[in-house]
Amino acid sequence: MSSPAKSAPVIYLDYAATTPVDPRVAEVMIECLRPEGPHGNPSSMGHEPGRRARALVEKARQQVAASIGARPECIVWTSGATESDNLAILGVARFHADRGRHVITARTEHKAVLDAFKQLEKEGFEVTWLKPGVDGIVRPEQVRDALRSDTQLVSLMHVNNETGVIQDVAGVGAICRERGVAFHVDAAQSAGKLPLNVEAMNVDLLSLTAHKSYGPKGVGALYVRRRPPLGLKPLFHGGGQELGLRSGTLPTHQIVGMGEAFEIGERDRESDVARIAVLRERLWQGLTAIGGVELNGHPSERVAGVLNVCFHDVEGESLRFALRELAVSSGSACSSGSDEASYVLRALGRSDQLAQSSIRFSLGRFTTADDVDRAIAIVSREVARLRALTPTADSNGT
Amino acid sequence: MSSPAKSAPVIYLDYAATTPVDPRVAEVMIECLRPEGPHGNPSSMGHEPGRRARALVEKARQQVAASIGARPECIVWTSGATESDNLAILGVARFHADRGRHVITARTEHKAVLDAFKQLEKEGFEVTWLKPGVDGIVRPEQVRDALRSDTQLVSLMHVNNETGVIQDVAGVGAICRERGVAFHVDAAQSAGKLPLNVEAMNVDLLSLTAHKSYGPKGVGALYVRRRPPLGLKPLFHGGGQELGLRSGTLPTHQIVGMGEAFEIGERDRESDVARIAVLRERLWQGLTAIGGVELNGHPSERVAGVLNVCFHDVEGESLRFALRELAVSSGSACSSGSDEASYVLRALGRSDQLAQSSIRFSLGRFTTADDVDRAIAIVSREVARLRALTPTADSNGT
Amino acid sequence: MEPEYSPTVVDHFEHPRNGGRFEAGEGVIKGVAGSLEQGTMFVLSARVAADRIESVRFEAYGCPHCIAAGSWLTEQLVGLTQPELRAWHWRAADQALQFPMQKRGRLLILEDAVRALSEAWARLIP
Ligand SMILES: Cc1ncc(COP(=O)(O)O)c(C=O)c1O
Ligand SMILES: Cc1ncc(COP(=O)(O)O)c(C=O)c1O
Ligand code: FES
Ligand code: FES
Missing domain, CATH: 3.90.1150.10 (Aspartate Aminotransferase, domain 1)
Incomplete structure (x- = not known):
């Protein structure tokens, strides 16, 4: 090197x-790592150390939910936006595969989205790859034109990680909602930079990650619309945490850090x-x-x-x-x-x-x-x- | 409550x-979270903050590898043993599905293993569920008797999380190696408690997690044999980190914590x-x-x-x-x-x-x-x- | 999720009143319902004098709600006449102890034990 x-x-x-x-985020994480911190397993609801950890996880869920205008029960903790993107895209497409096998995304998405769609191609889905203009923007009409009766999912990022260009996700969301097509947004680059509201944007699934917004690496979230419920298949299986969508012990300190980072990000x-x-x-x-x-x-x-x-x-x-x-x-x-x-x-x-x-x-x-x-x-x-x-x-x- | x-x-x-x-583990993690810490993205090899983070990730890889007698390049970072179990089981079975669809495990495995096998059943695999004796032990002969010409994978945990009972994984490993069947061991409960050596145990895949051994929650590893290489499909797709087996930004502080915890665990x-x-x-x-x-x-x-x-x-x-x-x-x-x-x-x-x-x-x-x-x-x-x-x-x- | 225990349940579970049973003898009646295998069992024994219950003891095998219900009941039954005892209904315990919905079935076992007690009393009366 x-x-x-x-x-x-x-x-x-x-x-x-x-x-x-952010040092303010580091502070709350460090408290979690100390011997007197909330070291229990947040799933151990039978005892106080477990319940104490759980309470912090739920507080962070509220912080993250509030920052995107969502209800806390719609937040699923993940290991980052890569996992969130895959859970959203593979999860919805696989769950509803019998309803249709056409999906839409853009060529300028992050690899986590592109490669999830390439995986869907291997599984027999047909992908429409939208090409943005020279300004990097995909116009909502392009999405409207690409929609078919068997389209099941549209995925478009909010802010591009290489150029910083902002897509009109609300415009695309309105079209998808009108047509009853699930809409996923990779918002890894948005938190603390743009206002985010899943209702106003008509978003069904939204990927978040902590480490682009002054939180720790290795933790993220997926917003999943619950009303009406959107079916999706988990990527992996086990203890059944996060309503079965994401098994695995919840990392309290990481989640607490993400919650704090998102609260600060929105406030500042x-x-x-x-x-x-x-x-x-x-x-x-x-x-x-x-x-x-x-x-x-x-x-x-x-x-x-x-x-x-x-x-x-x-x-x-x-x-x-x-x-x-x-x-x-x-x-x-x-x-x-x-x-x-x-x-x-x-x-x-x-x-x-x-x-x-x-x-x-x-x-x-x-x-x-x-x-x-x-x-x-x-x-x-x-x-x-x-x-x-x-x-x-x-x-x-x- | x-x-x-x-x-x-x-x-x-x-x-x-x-x-x-462990406070010694918390200390090295906290250093990573400080403003003057290695905050770069370990994939950003083009600049010093990235290379500094990468160096720490690689040091931790050596620490974890050393604690199980493996070469560092065989370690894949994950979010914990749940993910490691699923990556190993679903990954190998799906990759080699055309070679055979019979797989073997035991009824007393952790949910992360049981539910991965149940998922394989849904995908058309046939699972043999071995029943342990009243002492909780699955005898190697039970595995030998269950092996078929189309058996592709055997998964048996090292230490049971509920009873603490130790399985004779080396015995089972020898049988699997002899028959050329891939052998996965969930060793989430073993690190720092029993000696672990993937060579001596004839293990092809070994799941580890940090938070059962005084490391942080939300990080784990999968050992994957590389010689001869064992094909497996990733659970999710993206940046192509970890040789494509596990995409997503590497969480430096988490990995550093796991490395330290495993080094201490083995030393003490x-x-x-x-x-x-x-x-x-x-x-x-x-x-x-x-x-x-x-x-x-x-x-x-x-x-x-x-x-x-x-x-x-x-x-x-x-x-x-x-x-x-x-x-x-x-x-x-x-x-x-x-x-x-x-x-x-x-x-x-x-x-x-x-x-x-x-x-x-x-x-x-x-x-x-x-x-x-x-x-x-x-x-x-x-x-x-x-x-x-x-x-x-x-x-x-x- | 964590089972909810009302303050009354916690109090009776922590400080059960009148645990145990009376030796069989003059004026002592007994009512049993449920079984250990079933996971819930109550044994009520009472001392009756003239036409009223003088005192009650209980044994219980079951969840904290059941143990609390047994304890609580021993105080409630004192002073009842045989017809009053026969008329006892599980809802009284449900209201006092706030049983969770999924545990209400266990109160029927308690009611059975009370009924058995009242039948034993009926047999005493010539
Ligand atoms: C737009 C976008 N999506 C997804 C990701 C992946 O996020 P993570 O590193 O949390 O897996 C990134 C950054 O790496 C990103 O910029
Ligand atoms: C034997 C075993 N396997 C797997 C797991 C799952 O590990 P993790 O919590 O790191 O996902 C655990 C603990 O929860 C375990 O005890
Ligand atoms: S005991 Fe940890 S996921 Fe079940
Ligand atoms: S830029 Fe982060 S995974 Fe590619």
Whole structure:
């Protein structure tokens, strides 16, 4: 593993990959881990240590439910959005397979959604893969046009993890509700960034994860509409926790952390967003000043924290290596090992080369103006340095 | 929820349901949760915060691997033993379904195993459910007799969670290896209690969980033999972490906690076991002195910490309510809401009534002689009190 | 879910009144219902004088509600006449102890024990 040559601490601008745990969240988690904490098994309702843990789990359920306008009994705890996405998509499709085998999603979804749909293809389902416009947006009419009498499920993410582009999920939700088709939304990137309301958005299933919103990694939730009840098959089987939808011992400290993170996220949402939007704008001004940069995705339908930018006339791998003092990313964290160009940017019509020379800067609660200014300085310096070495277009005509 | 009338703190004797987190484990986890901790996404190999998290995940993988005599690359992180059991059982059976559809397990397995096999039945597999002897033990010959040419998988737990009885997994492993049948062991209750070695035991798949061994709830592992490679289908799909077997962001703090817990568990195993065995013996002497008590399961093939005892002439629910100053359990934590008699004790030939009047006392690292003495005093007092009210056998003979 | 126990149930379970039974003899009657195998059993014994119950003792095998009901009943029956005893209905115990719905069947066993007691009393009266 190569480490940065310079020993200055890296500037963390990868909040969309994962966030640090907010100290207020860490505090409540740490209390749970102490000897005098609620160490019982939340399923052990026969004794006090168990009931104490259970009470905390239920409080967190209310916190998370409140943050999305849902009733607490609609929240199922999972290990994260990957599991939530799979539980929602595989769960509903498999449960209702005899009612129809057509399902709809978009090409720019997270892998957890894409790969769940690919699995459904293997199981004999037909998938319509919607292509967004160059702005990254899937229009509700595209969904309406794709619906068939045997369509059973539509899945569309709220906020794209690579570009920050916001989809009109409420518009799609209204269409699905009208047609009686189950609607799943991957909202892993939304909590604390946008208002979320499952009723107003007509959402039947909503995936959440704690670690993109200053909570711990390894815990998430799936909202499942209960009225009228939506049948779904569990991914795995056992103790029958979470009304049989998700067996396994409930991790009290993780759930408590997620509850706290979501409560804080909603309470501080407006001030966080306002502050981050200013920093994002400052970053964008600094980057455009370099010249030869372009924004990936819709210019305004986007969350405050994410800026995905392509740099003309610099090769991707060199650019990433040159910027190693910055913790930024190209594509999603899970594909960060690979050299492949982002499939999301390709779907937006970017060439392989421009997709590879794109960088996602994502800002968050602990980003400072100084971080941004130092980042601008580094990017400006390194892009200029690399471009100075890039052969110009007329090189061939010597 | 009714709370104990007396306000003395309860005596925790439910270590088999879940353990408190060891303070040494909590310490390393807390470091991960702090702002200056390794908060990057372990998949973000493109920057230092990501690589720092990854290094810790890999160190923990080595710790867990070392504790079971495995190579690190054979460890797949999961959310706990429920998921590990399902990944192993459903994963192997589904992958190799075209090679044969016969599978074998025992009636006294944990629900996570039983229900995974029931799911296989729904998918067209034939399951042989082995019945243990009254001592709770499944003899290797029973497995040999049940093997068929189309048998694909045998699953047998190492230590039973209700009785503490130890199965001869090495014996069964040798038979399976000889016949080329995949062998899965649920070892959720073994770590830190018995030596574990996947090579010596001829195990192909081994389920582990952190929270029964002083680690955090919500993280576990599955050992998967890699030489020769054993094919299995993932339960869910996405980023492709863990060589594609288990997608989802890796929870650094959880994994670090599990690694530390397993290293400590193995290092302190002999002294822990020796100390706990003495306390267990003290408890057993105290309980037998009451009279009318019987041990459930094999008298010597058992782990140190678990004592499952049935009390004659006292009704189960009253006994449990009378003992509410003790955090003990009847049956597994996940079934602790229900009035149903333990299926494990029923499979050992206990009547419904005796099964219901059984209590599992499970001791652990933080149990003291004083805890044990107070527990004996409470049980003696309450059993005597209830028995004084129990109608004698001649009541009908007016 | 955790079974609910009303304060009255907890009180009687913790401090059962009049546990045990009277030795068979002059003026002592007994009523038995249920069985250990069934999981619920009551043994009521009472001392009667003239036409009223003087005192009652109970034995019970069953859940905390049953034990509490047995204890509670021993106080309720004192002073009853034979026709009053015969008219005793399980609803009285249900109201006082707040039995959960799924446990009401066990009160019928208690009522059977009271009925057996009243029949034993009837046999005493020449
Ligand atoms: C949009 C989206 N969906 C799903 C996931 C997966 O979430 P998790 O890491 O909690 O499994 C992520 C992030 O990794 C994401 O950004
Ligand atoms: C033998 C056994 N297997 C599996 C499990 C499930 O483990 P987890 O709670 O980590 O999902 C448990 C405990 O709950 C267990 O005791
Ligand atoms: S799993 Fe998180 S970005 Fe892919
Ligand atoms: S899931 Fe833990 S005992 Fe059942």
